Structure formats: C-alpha cells, structure tokens
Amino acid sequence: MSTPLPASQRKIRMGMVGGGRGAFIGGVHRIAANMDGQIELVCGAFSSDPQRSRDSGADFFLPPSRCYGSFEEMMIAEAALPLGERMDFVSIVTPNHLHFPAAKCALEHGFPVLSDKPATFNLAEAKELGKIVARCGLPYGLTHNYTGYPIIKEAREIVRSGRLGKIRKVVVEYPQGWLATRLEESGQKQAAWRTDPTKSGAAGCIGDIGTHAENLAEYVSGLKIRELAADLTSFVEGRALDDDGNVLLRFDNGAKGILHASQISVGEENNLSLRVYGELGGIEWHQKEPNTLLVKSIDRPIEVWRTGMGYLGAKAAANTRTPAGHPEGYLEAFANIYRHFANHLRAVIDGTTPDPASLDYPKIEDGIRGMAFIEAVVESSRHNARWMRLVE
Numbered sequence: 001m002s003t004p005l006p007a008s009q010r011k012i013r014m015g016m017v018g019g020g021r022g023a024f025i026g027g028v029h030r031i032a033a034n035m036d037g038q039i040e041l042v043c044g045a046f047s048s049d050p051q052r053s054r055d056s057g058a059d060f061f062l063p064p065s066r067c068y069g070s071f072e073e074m075m076i077a078e079a080a081l082p083l084g085e086r087m088d089f090v091s092i093v094t095p096n097h098l099h100f101p102a103a104k105c106a107l108e109h110g111f112p113v114l115s116d117k118p119a120t121f122n123l124a125e126a127k128e129l130g131k132i133v134a135r136c137g138l139p140y141g142l143t144h145n146y147t148g149y150p151i152i153k154e155a156r157e158i159v160r161s162g163r164l165g166k167i168r169k170v171v172v173e174y175p176q177g178w179l180a181t182r183l184e185e186s187g188q189k190q191a192a193w194r195t196d197p198t199k200s201g202a203a204g205c206i207g208d209i210g211t212h213a214e215n216l217a218e219y220v221s222g223l224k225i226r227e228l229a230a231d232l233t234s235f236v237e238g239r240a241l242d243d244d245g246n247v248l249l250r251f252d253n254g255a256k257g258i259l260h261a262s263q264i265s266v267g268e269e270n271n272l273s274l275r276v277y278g279e280l281g282g283i284e285w286h287q288k289e290p291n292t293l294l295v296k297s298i299d300r301p302i303e304v305w306r307t308g309m310g311y312l313g314a315k316a317a318a319n320t321r322t323p324a325g326h327p328e329g330y331l332e333a334f335a336n337i338y339r340h341f342a343n344h345l346r347a348v349i350d351g352t353t354p355d356p357a358s359l360d361y362p363k364i365e366d367g368i369r370g371m372a373f374i375e376a377v378v379e380s381s382r383h384n385a386r387w388m389r390l391v392e
Helices: 025-034 050-059 071-080 096-108 123-136 150-161 189-194 205-221 314-318 330-350 364-382
Strands: 012-017 039-045 089-092 113-115 140-142 167-175 225-233 244-251 256-262 273-278 281-286 292-297 303-306
Touching: 012 025, 012 071, 012 096, 012 330, 025 039, 025 330, 039 050, 039 071, 071 096, 089 096, 096 113, 096 123, 113 330, 123 364, 140 364, 150 205, 150 273, 150 281, 150 292, 150 303, 150 314, 167 205, 167 244, 205 225, 205 244, 205 256, 205 273, 205 364, 225 364, 244 364
Parallel strands: 012 039, 012 089, 089 113, 113 140, 167 256
Antiparallel strands: 167 273, 225 244, 244 256, 273 281, 281 292, 292 303
C-alpha cells in the first residue's frame, strides 16, 4: 500500500452532512469550499432519506459507495477507510437540531468539523460540544461567514489599532422581509424548518440572523456582550417563534449597543449593517455594499475605504481575491472561512505549526457565545425585557 501524501501536497477531502437536493445552504458551502481549489467533496450523507442521499451524491458525481444513508453510517465507514482515501473533515449543513449529534459523531470518530451556525440546538449542547472538542483536540469551525469579508478584516484592525479610541457604542442591524407572510405553510422548506421550534430551537429570527449580528459586532469591536435586554415578537399570526427582535446591549468595557434583527421588514433583503463609534472616530459598513467601509473622525471629512486598494492592511489583502472594483461578495467571504479552516487542518494533519492567518475563523468559543446570546435574549423577552447577563 502506498504512503499517503502529506496534506500539504494534496487537496483536503470533505464529507458533507445535509445539503442534498432542494437545500439552499449546502450549495453555498460547496461553492465556498471549491472556490480556491483547496478542498474536494468526496462523500456525504446528504439526506435522512437514503435514496435522496444517493441521488444527491450522483448530482455531484460521487460513487454510490460514498453516498451514505445517515451520518452515523458515514462516520463509521469513512473511519474504516485507509488514511489516503477517507475524508479529512465534515461539513455540517443540516437544520439546527442535527448540528450537535452530527458534530459529536464526527469528532468522536476522529473527524474535524466545520458547521453551519448556530453551533447547536441549545446552550447545554454547545457547552457539551465544547468539552468534546477540547477532549478530541480536533479543529472545529463555524461559518459565521460575514467575518470573512476583506473590508471587515480591515475594520477589525482599525479598532485594534486604537484609531477610534475607546469604543463607546456599537449598532448592528440585520433586517430581512422574506418571512413577512406565513411562508412556512406554502411548502417552502427553508421557512418550514426555521419557524419550527423542534428544528430551529428556542428562537427563530434571533437564532437565524441575530446570531450573525452578535458575532459580527463582537468580532469587529473586539468586545464581549456582558448584559442585554430584549424584546422579541412573532408578528405573523400563528407563528411559534420570533420573527422580529430588538436588543439593548452592554459590553464588557462599558460600551453600549443596539442589535436589531427582523424577518418581517417588508422590502428588505439581507441588509446587514454595522456601526462602531469610539472616542475619536467611527466606522460604518453595509453588507449590500460589502467593498466599502466608511471611516469617520472628529476633525476630518468621512473617508471611503475600498476593498483591493493598496492602503489597506495585510489582513484585508490576504482575504482579497480580485483587483479593486471587482466585487468581493458573500460567496468569497464564505470561501475565506473554508480556506483558513483547510490551511489549519493541513498543519494539524502534517504535524506542523499552523500559519497564524489560518486560525482566523470562528471556533467553538464563538458557537457557545452565540447559544448563550440566544438563551439570554429569549429569557429576557419572556420577562418583559429584563436585563440578563450573558452566561456561557
């Protein structure tokens, strides 16, 4: 039997749980994983229906023997394959209630995990997953993809540099309008599971997009949310989970913040935006114009900073693929998470020291904070927006 190639001399092999025919996010993950030519899809349990899983695998030109009927079957079979053939990691793109069991099964069979967010169904599962990750010593990543934008890397470095001074206020918004009607009753798969508390968890809108807003605010500001007061609403009659949320935030340095997430804001697409204000200046970013960062100062005009320009720092440059003026969008930001994870995994497989840049992706700690955020928001809203401490 030939000696397997070092990971530094080959593509990283990916298995996928979920993401079969009719799934939205699975396709996004596959595009992102493939964008840099560093990762290849080699197997999957693409559906809980074995035939649908095989049919989905055929769509990706995978051999039937590598298309499994369940994630448990996949982990066992892949672990039994020679090192030179088995998958190197698992991408989890299922509804929320399956994130924890799939990740646990993968890690306990020796496979690192890159999961869609939120990390788990509830905080208890997230804490347990944190213990499993620590015990197994394997990489675990979470696709909070908005942190992958090049100009967001620059925004974070601006805050770190002290240019804004001590941060005083953080405002993050994520309005959508796609659930302004009872779409879940139309047979639309995404709407059905995202509004179902048995699959989505304790929160709807806040769990789906509010966690993205929370993660982005903490990533760029470098601060941690300490306390919050939340008001959740289910505006669409008969809907079991929230479709709108408004949250006041208190950060660990004394800064204050506002987080607004909504899926009933008619006419809105994915209008994520972030503003951070310090003693000396501020920054402003809108996902619908992702290559632009507004940089504000007390005593000078607003500056417009653009992705791909030579005045940006090394971290932004390292996450930029195209010359200035060519949009670096949602898929490219997603791909940056996959690229960093793959490069980190290469070092782990080969027993070498990872490049610090490869560690710049959301990890289990971010996942636990996200679940703690959801739990605190839901509990606060249940008690008429009582202030709640974020407890991990």
